[in-house]
Amino acid sequence: MYGQVSGNPAAVGDRLVEMVLQRPVLLIAAVAAAAVVLAAGVYLLRRFTAPASEQFVAALEELEEVVVLMHPTPDPDAMASAMAVATLAESVDTDATIQYPGKIRRSENRAFEAVLECEFDRIVTDIDLAADEVVLVDHNEPRGFTGADGVDPYAVIDHHPGDGEGRAFTDVRPDHGSCSSILAEYLADRGHGDTGDRPLPSRLATGLLYGIQSDTTSFTRGCTSPEFDAASYLFPAASADDLDRIANPEIDDETLDVKSRAIRRRRDDGGGPFLVSHVGSIGARESLSAAADELIRLEGITAVVVTGETDGELHASGRSQDDRVHMGKTLEVAFDGLPDASFGGHSRMGGGRVSLPDAGRTEPPQLAADGGPTGLHARLFAAMNGEL
Numbered sequence: 001m002y003g004q005v006s007g008n009p010a011a012v013g014d015r016l017v018e019m020v021l022q023r024p025v026l027l028i029a030a031v032a033a034a035a036v037v038l039a040a041g042v043y044l045l046r047r048f049t050a051p052a053s054e055q056f057v058a059a060l061e062e063l064e065e066v067v068v069l070m071h072p073t074p075d076p077d078a079m080a081s082a083m084a085v086a087t088l089a090e091s092v093d094t095d096a097t098i099q100y101p102g103k104i105r106r107s108e109n110r111a112f113e114a115v116l117e118c119e120f121d122r123i124v125t126d127i128d129l130a131a132d133e134v135v136l137v138d139h140n141e142p143r144g145f146t147g148a149d150g151v152d153p154y155a156v157i158d159h160h161p162g163d164g165e166g167r168a169f170t171d172v173r174p175d176h177g178s179c180s181s182i183l184a185e186y187l188a189d190r191g192h193g194d195t196g197d198r199p200l201p202s203r204l205a206t207g208l209l210y211g212i213q214s215d216t217t218s219f220t221r222g223c224t225s226p227e228f229d230a231a232s233y234l235f236p237a238a239s240a241d242d243l244d245r246i247a248n249p250e251i252d253d254e255t256l257d258v259k260s261r262a263i264r265r266r267r268d269d270g271g272g273p274f275l276v277s278h279v280g281s282i283g284a285r286e287s288l289s290a291a292a293d294e295l296i297r298l299e300g301i302t303a304v305v306v307t308g309e310t311d312g313e314l315h316a317s318g319r320s321q322d323d324r325v326h327m328g329k330t331l332e333v334a335f336d337g338l339p340d341a342s343f344g345g346h347s348r349m350g351g352g353r354v355s356l357p358d359a360g361r362t363e364p365p366q367l368a369a370d371g372g373p374t375g376l377h378a379r380l381f382a383a384m385n386g387e388l
């Protein structure tokens, strides 16, 4: 066969054409082979060069149903991102169930859920997952429920650093200020909007805009140009009324009371920019973070820690706007060594807790009054001042 077509290139071409014309079956086979090669080429090209949004939706399209999983402390960015994934899934007839481990605690987060009429399912173990395949949003490794270690995510979309990956799709962008801005980009790419082929429901646009606003502290922290691009895309469809209702939720009696105690009992360290406050007994831990959020607003104050007691434990919630004070490390230094203590956080916020019989050594009743040289509040001041 090779022998038959040897010779100068023009002659080779002529003889090939002649051969094919003599045997139509060869022509059909050649056309079919070319079509297969072309289709495979187009598939591979799209698979590896298509925009992330197309790749993600193509991955979703392969499934009949999917779980969109949030982290154990669902915040507006996580909730809005999950809603966006569900919308993208529905656009290709894939059923999506939004689930989360842990609790939706903070009043802003609960307001988000209520105002935007979200329906999120809580899970306790991996058995509760509503489908076999899981898409993670706003985190890249499953956590916070029994069996989390055994869950192998199908897809991951996140803006936190980490090594978590999805089997079919991964888009982790630590340079972004929010996960909502990544998903706004997907929706825009896919033509969701007033002028596009697909709808951009008001509650989704409102949620994503709020998610961006909340993760970037109203476009001031960790905010990048994709957040502004996303905001200008979302804004026309968002509801200003709903944004306001989420941002200014009604607060309950207990939270107001704890805030007022935190304000009255605040102590500084000889006129320094740091505050601590012991509010005594509290009903729920969230009221401590609400109180810390309130105290950090005081003029001239750059870092605060509020402590309170509940269920036989002493809890602390800290905030810092001071580059010299890493709040997570401050609480670590102050709580480390106390038996049974746990603590954590990042530069801007952190929390800690210790069971009271152990905290007893740090004289909890006197914490608010004088703390003493070994008291928790004294150690907190020393840690914030970089003396520990």
Ligand SMILES: [Mn+2]
Binding pocket: 077, 078, 138, 159, 177, 178, 179, 215
């Ligand atoms: Mn986030």
